[in-house]
Amino acid sequence: MSVIELDGLEVCLGGRTVLNGLTGRLHGQAIGLLGPNGAGKSTLINTLLGFHPPARGAARVFGLDTRHDRARIRQGVGYMPENDSFIGNMTGVRFVRYMAELAGLPAGEALERAHEALFYVGLGEVRYRNISTYSLGMKQLIKLAQALAHGPRLLILDEPTNGLDPMARQRMIQTIQEIRKAGSIRLLISSHLLRDIDETCDEVLILKQGRIAALRNIEEERSSHRNFIELETLGSIDEFCENLRQLGCECASFAGGRVKVVMSDSIASRDLYVLAAERGVQIRRIHRRRDSLEDIFLRAMENEPARGELVRL
Amino acid sequence: MSVYKHEYRAYEGRLTSSWARIGVLVRYGMAEAWSSRITIGLLTLSMLPIIVYLILIYLANNPVARAVIMRGNASILAINATFFLRVLVSQCWLALVVTAWIAPRLVSFDLSDNALPIILSHPISRFGYVLGKFVAMLSFLSLTTWIPCLLLFAYQGYTSPLPWMGANLRIAGGLLVGSIVWIALLSLLGLALSSWVKWRMVATGIIFAAVFVPAGVGGVVSAILRTKWGLVLNLPVMMTQFWQRLLGVQEFNRFGVGLSNVAIATMLLLVAFVSGLMLNARVRAREVVRG
Numbered sequence: 323m324s325v326i327e328l329d330g331l332e333v334c335l336g337g338r339t340v341l342n343g344l345t346g347r348l349h350g351q352a353i354g355l356l357g358p359n360g361a362g363k364s365t366l367i368n369t370l371l372g373f374h375p376p377a378r379g380a381a382r383v384f385g386l387d388t389r390h391d392r393a394r395i396r397q398g399v400g401y402m403p404e405n406d407s408f409i410g411n412m413t414g415v416r417f418v419r420y421m422a423e424l425a426g427l428p429a430g431e432a433l434e435r436a437h438e439a440l441f442y443v444g445l446g447e448v449r450y451r452n453i454s455t456y457s458l459g460m461k462q463l464i465k466l467a468q469a470l471a472h473g474p475r476l477l478i479l480d481e482p483t484n485g486l487d488p489m490a491r492q493r494m495i496q497t498i499q500e501i502r503k504a505g506s507i508r509l510l511i512s513s514h515l516l517r518d519i520d521e522t523c524d525e526v527l528i529l530k531q532g533r534i535a536a537l538r539n540i541e542e543e544r545s546s547h548r549n550f551i552e553l554e555t556l557g558s559i560d561e562f563c564e565n566l567r568q569l570g571c572e573c574a575s576f577a578g579g580r581v582k583v584v585m586s587d588s589i590a591s592r593d594l595y596v597l598a599a600e601r602g603v604q605i606r607r608i609h610r611r612r613d614s615l616e617d618i619f620l621r622a623m624e625n626e627p628a629r630g631e632l633v634r635l
Numbered sequence: 636m637s638v639y640k641h642e643y644r645a646y647e648g649r650l651t652s653s654w655a656r657i658g659v660l661v662r663y664g665m666a667e668a669w670s671s672r673i674t675i676g677l678l679t680l681s682m683l684p685i686i687v688y689l690i691l692i693y694l695a696n697n698p699v700a701r702a703v704i705m706r707g708n709a710s711i712l713a714i715n716a717t718f719f720l721r722v723l724v725s726q727c728w729l730a731l732v733v734t735a736w737i738a739p740r741l742v743s744f745d746l747s748d749n750a751l752p753i754i755l756s757h758p759i760s761r762f763g764y765v766l767g768k769f770v771a772m773l774s775f776l777s778l779t780t781w782i783p784c785l786l787l788f789a790y791q792g793y794t795s796p797l798p799w800m801g802a803n804l805r806i807a808g809g810l811l812v813g814s815i816v817w818i819a820l821l822s823l824l825g826l827a828l829s830s831w832v833k834w835r836m837v838a839t840g841i842i843f844a845a846v847f848v849p850a851g852v853g854g855v856v857s858a859i860l861r862t863k864w865g866l867v868l869n870l871p872v873m874m875t876q877f878w879q880r881l882l883g884v885q886e887f888n889r890f891g892v893g894l895s896n897v898a899i900a901t902m903l904l905l906v907a908f909v910s911g912l913m914l915n916a917r918v919r920a921r922e923v924v925r926g
Contacts, residue, residue, distance in 0.1 A: 368920070368921055371756050371920070373752075373755070373919075373920045373921050374921070392758075392760075393653065393758040393760070394758070396756060396757055396758040396759075397650070397758045399756070401752075401753065401756035403752045403753060403756075405749060405752075406748065406749055407748070407749045407750055407751075407752050407753045408748050408750055408753070409744050409745060409748055409750045410744070410747070410748045411744055420659070420663055421753065421754075421757060423651075423656070423659045424656055424659055424660070424754065424757040424758075424759055425757045425758060426650035426651050426655075426656060426758060427646065427648070427650070427651070428648070428649065428651055431646070431648050435646065438644070442643065453748075454748075465753070468753060470643065472646055472757075473644070473645040473646025473647070500643070501643055504643040506643065506645045507643065507645070
């Protein structure tokens, strides 16, 4: 079963269409939600949680409709919001217990799991302190702890590394990777940081201006582009790229003379030098690499698809 | 996710019903209210008039006291509907003071730290959230209003040598209905106003202002336009008339005019409706900016 199904989803807020005809099925163990600011990532998350009703179409989480099965969806979801969201005058353990009880755990179980969740995220030693005294990193972790305490099937993390220093960020990423490795919980991680998604997710949904710009399995994408070469060149590259395409390569050019080429089986690296010499292009650097999430993202941002259509890379 | 292994463990135990989760909000709301010493002080203060009334009932029914203090003139201290009206009025206004302190505590902490997105991401609706806070308020205010009032009524019935209780059941009904209508209104109004103000002390002031400022405006309207309809803005006068009618006490007020039951009921419903609208607009997981 798909974790999330989007079926022509359209969401309007304040008289403006924020999500426009999203269609797709997300199956991954850890799904990344990427897009520039204002692309509709948080709106999609809020719609999945039932905070915003769809104007058209439907969204389903584990087959449950966000419009009609809100309570059942929320029962199985742990949500870590982007901004500060807690009750500052409560201790960490009391807050997490409160949230676990609201999720339906009996009081005794909720207390036990609150302690466990706080130890799990690394807040065990400060669990009796008021949350208002926590550092920014601790506040992020307490949000994660409350999202985990009731044992959700899907964990939604909205910008989990927001405002964290490098150490705290690394720790958060490690925790997310551990949760993913445990396997009993699916993850939906929204971020505008490609690196976060790259390190934690196996599938990515890229949004641009409220539409799906790309929906990709990151692992498959990487393995399918093994014969991938990145060039740093000097000179006019338009004609050079055109010739490469005629030879059966996929080619994308970027600022600063950067050219990325997916080589066809019929040509060798030496042919690149020959072609460059013929076109008066200097190849200053060449290296083979696997396709990165950055490439997927940049190409998705370059090519705006028609409504509901996915980008072909 | 056990402590010793530090590994994630899914929860497979039983779950509570959706109504029990509203009970969680009530329980945590009550705990939040009780955590303040000022709350305890206010509740103690609200019990002081009850102790005075208790002593008066004792004296009114004690033959020695009647002979010594009242010297046979029982009308000096008659335990009747007027006596219980005084009890009800004093307790209900103390309930306003308690509301002004507690209602902001129940809501403002959630709002000031933006806890609503997390709370409402759990399987509890906005209505359930408001209902939980409302029941917490109602339970708390019950301690200062109908519960002590009915205990006094029961004590009077117990100490009176006459079959008093059976003959005055209307007073008990009036105390109960009058108190519940008032504390329900206060709870709604208190929560609605608190939900719009992040600072608790400001919210406390606004709750008092919401009751007394319109009363002043209503007085001005009545005086200038020479009409009784300014009284519809005067919640204290309106409620006193309502309580007088419930307890069957002869009506009196310094304005010399009364409002119809329909006018009183309409105004109370209007206040409740506006409070509901305010809560509906404010208690949301996400704010939507128009434009």
